[in-house]
Amino acid sequence: MYPPKFGYVRVTSLEEAVKVLESDENAKILAGGQSLMPMLKLRLIRPSYLVDINRVPNLSYISIESDRIRIGALVRHHQVEVNRDLWKIYPALPETAVQIGDPQVRNLGTMAGSLAHADPAADWPATLIALRASVKILGPPGVREVPVEDFITGPFTTVLGRGEVISEIVIPRFSGNVKSSYVKLERKAGDFAVVGVAVMLRLSQDGSVEDASIGVTAAGPKPFRPVRPRRH
Amino acid sequence: MLVHFLREDLGLTSVHVGCDTGHCGACTVIMNGVSVKSCQVLAVQADGAEILTLEGLAKDGKLHPIQEAFWEKHALQCGYCTPGFIMETYWLLSENPNPTEEEIRRGLSGNLCRCTGYQNIIEAVKLAVQKLKELKTMQ
Numbered sequence: 001m002y003p004p005k006f007g008y009v010r011v012t013s014l015e016e017a018v019k020v021l022e023s024d025e026n027a028k029i030l031a032g033g034q035s036l037m038p039m040l041k042l043r044l045i046r047p048s049y050l051v052d053i054n055r056v057p058n059l060s061y062i063s064i065e066s067d068r069i070r071i072g073a074l075v076r077h078h079q080v081e082v083n084r085d086l087w088k089i090y091p092a093l094p095e096t097a098v099q100i101g102d103p104q105v106r107n108l109g110t111m112a113g114s115l116a117h118a119d120p121a122a123d124w125p126a127t128l129i130a131l132r133a134s135v136k137i138l139g140p141p142g143v144r145e146v147p148v149e150d151f152i153t154g155p156f157t158t159v160l161g162r163g164e165v166i167s168e169i170v171i172p173r174f175s176g177n178v179k180s181s182y183v184k185l186e187r188k189a190g191d192f193a194v195v196g197v198a199v200m201l202r203l204s205q206d207g208s209v210e211d212a213s214i215g216v217t218a219a220g221p222k223p224f225r226p227v228r229p230r231r232h
Numbered sequence: 233m234l235v236h237f238l239r240e241d242l243g244l245t246s247v248h249v250g251c252d253t254g255h256c257g258a259c260t261v262i263m264n265g266v267s268v269k270s271c272q273v274l275a276v277q278a279d280g281a282e283i284l285t286l287e288g289l290a291k292d293g294k295l296h297p298i299q300e301a302f303w304e305k306h307a308l309q310c311g312y313c314t315p316g317f318i319m320e321t322y323w324l325l326s327e328n329p330n331p332t333e334e335e336i337r338r339g340l341s342g343n344l345c346r347c348t349g350y351q352n353i354i355e356a357v358k359l360a361v362q363k364l365k366e367l368k369t370m371q
Contacts, residue, residue, distance in 0.1 A: 102342025
């Protein structure tokens with residue numbers, strides 16, 4: 001199987017990517033390519049240009065700060081999988097990473113690319129919604145930040161407008177006793193989720209739940225936050 | 233795609249086209265130190281990259297310990313998936329030189345064997361772990 005013909009542009013900065021995307025609305029970002037390549041081969045999409053951001057320097061960071069975690073646009077799933085600090089702070093993140101596709105896919109596929117692709121059965125959105133993460137978007141007018149639950153608007157559809165590209169994902173950190181987990185039901189190893197649920201809990205000193213945040217994927221046209229989970 | 237460039241332009245025919253849709257792992261190669269499915273990477277993306285295929289494993293006419301282990305444990309039937317399995321094993325053991333059986337199974341979950349020779353493949357990876365350890369202590 002061969003993809004259709006397309007042009008290829010390798011950029012060295014996200015600003016350059018924005019310029020190309022702004023000048024041609026059928027151009028598409030190439031990050032990990034692990035969803036993009038199958039779609040090209042199946043001729044589900046016919047981009048004019050692929051804008052390869054893989055050589056853009058300094059986009060592969062997982063920056064752990066006191067009040068937030070910043071994840072660069074080129075961070076691969078595997079980097080999240082093996083990050084010891086994330087296993088301690090938010091186990092839901094590496095737990096999600098290890099359940100995506102297979103090792104080869106995780107070596108190339110990116111968190112930002114997964115969000116931009118917006119497959120309704122993708123794993124990351126459930127976890128990022130539960131962790132109240134947001135997407136930082138670079139576009140022609142500058143930078144804006146959108147919560148993950150608002151970023152994805154439908155199957156394979158996001159709020160990304162012409163010329164816009166994800167620059168990083170921002171995950172807030174909370175003080176106190178914070179627990180998180182991601183659980184996925186799949187038909188076979190490495191498959192898309194039949195349903196995936198992520199939960200973050202903040203516990204008070206007596207162990208009672210102070211705050212609960214839930215994200216669900218593959219249970220509707222887009223991932224969502226159940227706003228009124230029933231109390232038991 | 234990179235797989236076509238490796239096979240048709242460079243003649244590295246150990247890199248097999250299996251499913252061509254990113255499911256089977258027969259085209260697995262090591263690109264800049266990590267395993268990738270070369271049917272899911274554009275050849276142009278690999279410009280300047282270091283690529284290791286099965287052809288690069290044997291040194292001075294001597295099989296790599298992983299290759300020896302696959303041979304000794306008869307970890308193949310038709311052999312079509314074998315180069316991909318060996319390259320993924322190469323990466324798995326470079327990341328985790330002492331994997332549990334569970335970790336081996338998870339580590340090879342991106343490679344399919346339609347002869348269903350998985351049991352011997354797992355045994356071969358365990359033997360490769362031993363062989364690589366012995367080699368390390370000898371050095």
